[in-house]
Amino acid sequence: MRILFDELTKVFTDKKRGKKESVVAVDHFSFEIPDGQLIGLLGPSGCGKSTALHLISGLHTPTSGRIYFGDEDMTDVPVEKREVGVVFQNYALYPHLSVLENIMFPLDNLEGNKRISPNEMRSRARAAAKLVQIDELESRRPKELSGGQQQRVAIARALVKQPRVLLLDEPLSNLDARLRLQTREEIRRIQKGTGVTTIFVTHDQEEAMSISDQIVVMQSGRVQQIGKPQWVYDFPANLFVAKFLGTPPINVFRGSIRGGRLFIGKDDVFAAPGLSDQEVWVGIRPEGFILDEQGPLRCTFQSLEMMGRDISVMAGHVALEGERLQALLEAGSGIPAGAAQVNFSLKPDKVHVFSRDTQVRLDWQKGGMGK
Numbered sequence: 001m002r003i004l005f006d007e008l009t010k011v012f013t014d015k016k017r018g019k020k021e022s023v024v025a026v027d028h029f030s031f032e033i034p035d036g037q038l039i040g041l042l043g044p045s046g047c048g049k050s051t052a053l054h055l056i057s058g059l060h061t062p063t064s065g066r067i068y069f070g071d072e073d074m075t076d077v078p079v080e081k082r083e084v085g086v087v088f089q090n091y092a093l094y095p096h097l098s099v100l101e102n103i104m105f106p107l108d109n110l111e112g113n114k115r116i117s118p119n120e121m122r123s124r125a126r127a128a129a130k131l132v133q134i135d136e137l138e139s140r141r142p143k144e145l146s147g148g149q150q151q152r153v154a155i156a157r158a159l160v161k162q163p164r165v166l167l168l169d170e171p172l173s174n175l176d177a178r179l180r181l182q183t184r185e186e187i188r189r190i191q192k193g194t195g196v197t198t199i200f201v202t203h204d205q206e207e208a209m210s211i212s213d214q215i216v217v218m219q220s221g222r223v224q225q226i227g228k229p230q231w232v233y234d235f236p237a238n239l240f241v242a243k244f245l246g247t248p249p250i251n252v253f254r255g256s257i258r259g260g261r262l263f264i265g266k267d268d269v270f271a272a273p274g275l276s277d278q279e280v281w282v283g284i285r286p287e288g289f290i291l292d293e294q295g296p297l298r299c300t301f302q303s304l305e306m307m308g309r310d311i312s313v314m315a316g317h318v319a320l321e322g323e324r325l326q327a328l329l330e331a332g333s334g335i336p337a338g339a340a341q342v343n344f345s346l347k348p349d350k351v352h353v354f355s356r357d358t359q360v361r362l363d364w365q366k367g368g369m370g371k
């Protein structure tokens with residue numbers, strides 16, 4: 001099911017100490033989610049992800065704007081008529097019911113011509129249990145299941161009504177690291193198996209990047225960028241997006257454009273024809289550094305760590321935002337023992353330039369390396 005947002009906005013107004021305070025939790029959302037995709041809605045805590053999800057589910061009414069499923073205007077359609085399945089972080093299962101009874105539960109509340117016989121309920125619940133691979137545990141109680149298994153029951157319960165849209169709000173937050181990894185792959189498999197349009201909310205960029213067809217990056221209620229994970233990583237729209245994606249994070253420097261060249265501090269690193277003289281931020285991905293004695297970026301060496309396939313080098317630079325930069329080099333790159341200085345040349349694709357004023361990424365014609 002295609003979902004269309006048209007200037008969708010949600011403002012909360014609270015009274016605090018007698019004063020009215022407003023929060024724009026979702027600010028003029030205007031974009032389309034194509035049918036059958038898994039969308040990762042990504043952003044820091046408090047940026048409006050859950051609110052956006054509840055505008056889709058119908059739990060919240062928008063302050064302004066419209067929302068459509070296909071061509072159907074859903075803005076004033078109540079929750080129970082929207083046919084969405086929702087899974088929350090706290091996937092409250094009924095402790096006194098078995099796995100199968102938990103999954104069947106929503107089918108009991110079907111109305112009118114949607115009502116089905118108990119036998120049909122059972123077989124639909126079994127099909128959902130099979131889909132999430134917990135069919136062998138159908139007679140257990142929730143407390144006899146691991147966290148990951150409980151989460152699968154919650155997903156089966158959301159799927160059993162064959163929803164038009166599946167909404168997952170930080171569904172893996174309560175799981176330990178290993179289960180998180182496994183369950184996210186599982187969610188991907190289930191989504192591809194059913195083809196149901198799915199929105200997966202998370203503050204964890206790696207989680208969103210690894211399973212989403214497209215990610216929507218949010219900050220303070222506003223969409224910052226939408227696109228395929230790799231594309232957003234490679235072409236971040238602004239400094240916020242560049243900093244939010246990637247582990248280790250992008251290294252940020254104060255830079256400037258002068259006479260058609262890009263400077264980081266005093267280091268003349270690239271020709272940058274086409275950009276006018278101005279102050280900029282320069283972001284360099286950790287994998288963008290090449291060890292090079294003649295390289296133009298001159299750093300003070302701090303420490304080195306072997307990480308299997310990579311070598312991680314920590315270094316300092318006067319123009320750096322933050323205390324140190326982290327460069328990931330291929331194993332075998334030799335740093336002389338006791339070196340005080342380390343110089344790098346840079347991979348142009350891994351270097352991003354942002355306006356100091358607006359923080360928007362500037363498209364620069366990447367010229368040759370300096371010096």
Ligand SMILES: Nc1ncnc2c1ncn2[C@@H]1O[C@H](COP(=O)(O)OP(=O)(O)O)[C@@H](O)[C@H]1O
Nearest residue numbers: 012014023025044045046047048049050051052
């Ligand atoms: N029911 C509410 N009443 C008032 N403010 C709310 C309510 N729900 C959320 N907010 C505010 O809206 C903003 C976005 O919240 P939320 O959507 O929960 O963010 P996220 O899910 O990204 O952490 C926050 O500033 C939050 O305090």
Ligand SMILES: [Mg+2]
Nearest residue numbers: 049050051169
């Ligand atoms: Mg939330």
